[in-house]
Amino acid sequence: MTELIRIEASNGNFYIKIVGPCDGSYSLEMYAAKYDDEEEKHYFVRVSPDPSGRFGDIALAKREAELILN
Numbered sequence: 375m376t377e378l379i380r381i382e383a384s385n386g387n388f389y390i391k392i393v394g395p396c397d398g399s400y401s402l403e404m405y406a407a408k409y410d411d412e413e414e415k416h417y418f419v420r421v422s423p424d425p426s427g428r429f430g431d432i433a434l435a436k437r438e439a440e441l442i443l444n
Contacts, residue, residue: 379436
């Protein structure tokens with residue numbers, strides 16, 4: 375699936391990708407910021423499980439992602 379939109383939390387510690395369309399629907403993938411003390415780097419890891427739900431329209435998926443992050 376293709377990443378269409380990336381929505382970040384206001385604190386910068388999380389973001390959600392809206393991916394799709396797959397079978398005519400869109401889904402959300404959530405990522406969280408982590409810091410590696412050894413390498414002194416920030417990076418993002420995928421949070422599992424992803425936020426649930428499949429959305430028939432990208433506007434609904436975007437609204438749900440914004441609700442989750444705020």
